[in-house]
Structure formats: C-alpha cells, structure tokens
Amino acid sequence: MQPFRVHSGIVAPLDRANVDTDAIIPKQFLKSIKRSGFGPNLFDEWRYLDHGEPGMDHTKRPHNPQFVLNDPRYARASILLARRNFGCGSSREHAPWALADFGFRALIAPSYADIFHNNCYKNGLLPIVLPESQVDRLFADTYAFPGFQLTIDLERQVVATVDGALAFGFDVEPFRKHCLLNGLDDIGLTLQHADTIQEFEAKRLAEQPWLV
C-alpha cells in the first residue's frame, strides 16, 4: 500500500448527501476480477451521457458537462469534498479502488458509511471527518477560488489551506494512522499474532465443537 504522509492537492466539491457506492461505481463494472482500472468509470452514470459498459473506450464517450469532475477546474483534483453519509450502501471495495484509480488521495466529509470508511484505509485513501460547519466553509472556498488547494498532514492530523490561513484538526485512530503513514499491510501485522489466534481457535472449537 502506498504510504500517506503529507499531501497537497486540488479540491473537487461533490455537493450532495448520501452518495452511495452504486453511484461511485455502478454494478456493471463489478464484474472485473481485478483491483485496478476502475478510475474511468468512477461516478459513471453522472459523468457520461451514455450508458457505460465494461470494455467501452471511455475516451470516446460523451461527457456530462454538468458533472463536477468534468469541470476543467477540477480535472486534476486529488481531494474530494463531500456531504454527509458518503459511501453508503453496498460494501463494494471497488468504490475506493475507483476513487484512488481516478487520482484521489483523500476525502473530506461530515460522515461516511462504516464499511466504506474502513475500505478507504485499506487502499491508502484517507477519509477525513470534519464538522458540518467546517465542511460548509471548505465548499464555499472551493467554489470561490479556482484552483483551491488543501494540504493534509496526517502526522499532525491537520487539513490546511496552502498559505496556512485556514487550518482544521481531524481525528484518526492511532492504529489506522500508523498503517497509513507506513503503508503497512495489516495481514502481515495480524500474522505476527498467529500463535495467539491458534490458541484462541483451539480453545473455542474444543468448547463449541459444532462451530467447526
């Protein structure tokens, strides 16, 4: 996993609540057996005017000019600003895969659905939670200043404008922060406790043999 330490980037505003993972990556693209290549189909139904299917050449498809990520201002965005309950619905990890593949490194929203939130960390994508009022402020600034950028410092747990005039602290669980800062594979970390797991398992299956 790619480590996340300090990241500066352009912010794209996705101004709607309850954006679900079906919208982030529609189901027809879930037929892939790979982890990569989902970026061109991120928000497919909103981004294109035609109906997308796997295998289509996305460079030839008509873009929806109304959709925010098609605005040249946000073409190179790497931080997505969103509203509450972002990523609700299906557990598909294809959603963070698509966001990361598109080029996003971090998200900022007042809240996320639990499974999606979890899935982000596993893919080096930092889902930052800020209070509604601060998110409102960032939406206003993003609209007001073309090329609006933020710098995210995970070590210090701060989101700030590039000139430092505006800075907000955020929370992150210590274990997740540690994994993200160092790009650690958590399976490897868990397997360091293989003996403890084995002991636990042996005892559990002896006491409740119907679980085998």
Add this chain to the structure above:
Amino acid sequence: MARTLYDKLWDSHVVREEADGTALLYIDRHLVHEVTSPQAYEGLALAGRKPWRVSSVVATADHNTPTKDWHRGIEDPISRMQVETLDQNIRAHGAKAYFPFLHKHQGIVHVIGPEQGATLPGMTVVCGDSHTSTHGAFAALAFGIGTSEVEHVLATQCLIMKKAKSMLIRVDGRLPAGVTAKDLVLAIIGRIGTAGGTGHAIEFAGEAIRALSMEGRMTVCNMAIEAGARAGMVAADQRTIDYVKGRPFAPTGAMWDRAVAHWRTLVSDDGARYDTTHVFAAAAVRPQVTWGTSPEMVAAIDERVPDPDRERDATRREGIARALAYMGLTPNTPMTDIRIDKVFIGSCTNSRIEDLRQAAAVVRGRRVAGSVKLALVVPGSGLVKAQAEAEGLDRVFRDAGFEWREPGCSMCLAMNDDRLAPGERCASTSNRNFEGRQGAGGRTHLVSPAMAAAAAVAGHFVDVRRLY
C-alpha cells in the same frame, strides 16, 4: 455487570486487544460469493498465503447468475469469467460447502447460509456483502466487509476492529394484520434515517420482534445496513432454535443439546445498557412505499409524495427535489396514484418461503394488470423454489401472469439480464432504491412482498389490506 447480546458476542470473539480498543476479532463463518472474492484470492496467492481455516468458508454464485434458460449457461462472458474464477478458487483452496451455478441448493448467499444451518447462533459471520447483517437474526454477530477484509479473514481467520456503539430498537405491541416485517423496517429507517445507525450495532427487540418468524427477523436485520448499521441482531429464543434444528450443518445428538444450552444464553441481560435507544409502537405502522432514491425516503400507503418546499433544511430540500426529479414524481401525489411498469419479488430481503406465501396469498385468483410489462418472482434459493413448487405457489404466480424464475440476486442489483429500462418504474421487494440500482435510469419503489403483489394486480400502489 449486565451485558447486551452484542457485548456477549463481541467479548467471546476477542483474540487480543490493544490499549486503544482495537481488537483482533475471531471469525467463525465466512460466506463467499463471486463478486467480492476474486481480488481477495488473488491477493492471497500473490503474498504466498493460504486460507487459515477452510472449514469456515461456505460459498455460492448468486450476483451474476441468470434466472432463466439455465441450460444455456452464463452468456455474458464477463459474468461467466467471474463465476468460473470462483469455481477455480474454491477448487484450489476448498470450502466447507460450495453451491455453484446450477447446483440445486444454489441461491442468494444470505438465504442459503441460514437455510443450510451454516449460520448458527453465537457465531461471527462475515461476507463481502453489506447485507450480511441478515444473519444477525440468529443472535449472531454478522456484518459485511470489503474485499481487503475478505482477504484478511481468509489469511488470518480474524478481523481488526473496534467495538461499535450499541443501539436498542424496541418495538412494542403487535403489528396490525397485513403489515409485515418489511413495512416495520422501512418505517424504522424512515424515522432514524439511513445514517441513524452509523457506528452502531443494532439489537431489535420488543414484543413485535419476538412475534416475527425467523424469515421476518431476517428481513429486519437485512435492512439494518440501510439504517447505517453494519450489524443488526435479535436475541435467541425458542423460534431461533426450532428454525436451526435439523438443518444440514446444524449439530445433532448430544452436541445439539450442548449447543442449545449455550444458545439460550444469547440474550441481553436485564438492565443491560445501550448507547442509544429508540422505541416504536408496532400498532402505528402501516404498509410502506418508498418514493425517493434512498430507503429513508419512505411514506405510508395512505400518504402523499412529499413537497420539497415544506422542508426547511437546505441539503434535505435539495435531496428531496433531486430524488423526485429522478423518480418522475410530482409533490403531493397520493402514493396510491403511482402507476408501475414492473414488479420484482425477490432479493435477500424478501425471497424466502414466507415472503412467497404472503405474495401468493394476494395474487391467488387474480391477474397481473395489463399495464404491467413484467412481473417477476425470483426465489432466494433452489430449496425455496422447490418448497414453493411443492406448495403450488409457482402455479398461483404463473396463472396470474408472473414469470417464475431460477434463484439469484436478479433485479435487486441488475448485474444479470433482469433490469429496468430507463424511466421504468418498479415495485420491488429488494432493499435499495438508489439511482440506477435496478438498471440505469430505472425507478425503484421498495415495498413488502404483499404490497408488491397488490401493486402487480392493481397496476399502481394500493393498500394491500383492502385486497384481503
């Protein structure tokens, strides 16, 4: 100290815990399907790892499989490749049980788990699918996980987790006649919202929940995720134990008695504390129909489509307006004036035998309205289908003009050929009415099986209680 059911399930699975509360949680049952597992098996192979305990894995192919013309196989080559990849992965690594495409016990993963006795009280049950919460109906701790976590469970039999907050949803009294578990859970989501349960594990309790069949409890727990909670659960009682008895993977003989003695402890202690409590009166619940693009956008059948102008909160107002535009609905329209094009009875929410019986009871002796282009019944599993056929329900549906299909997820998410065309409006017993969920541009109204059947017959939504 008095403990909740969730406390008990959590405590009994903690392998180790860090000072900050991050725990390694042991997983008893791992359900696997074709869409969210290929990348996990690939990751395992790339790292040179092996599954930790193959006997924990129960697998099936359900999301991509067609629901008709099974003799023709899976015609979509990309879907076929995904299903074949699952075949190969199970062949290479093994499983306790595998119900591949065409197997007579194949079906939706959340239907076959309980039906096979692969889901047992007291277990931790995970699956790379958000509706894993369904299995909580058995006093199990069951929740959906992403593909990285699927790989993590395969490799270590554990998950790294923090304990969620606990929520009690207590439903007092009895549901009125003609009002089902689906109406209850939609009404609950309508009140607490789709993020109401975020960060929580919900226990559903109270007289109305106790009175529900296991099928009904599964319907309620299934939609806990639509209320934002990863896990929903119901305490064990005699009904739980009766359902499990005699299932293929349930214990037998002396082991059964030991298991039952343990399962009887899977209830919240008197005086146990919850972080959040909501109380509902069952008697007030009416048949529900969603009008928007989120399960919380729901109304009772005798209400009207809401008017965004009467909403004060700006984000909500815009949300309502956008949903109505997508759904092609005018504010203040009576719900009973909404005409439908298609009907879908199926999905892990409502495709069990009781659901089909409830729908058939409404349909019996009636015809699907001429204006309805397609009415589908998709049983949740091969066993449900066989049972329904033994009871003659397939005839009831067919005689009325429904299509009777092979089991699978089908039009719940429209990964196969069963889908809505743009602009088509569907009465659906599934769990998500998101934009495009049942096909790009399709419009989904979530309802109970009885309400879907009633809508099929009338051609528009109607209070099913008038048809009995």
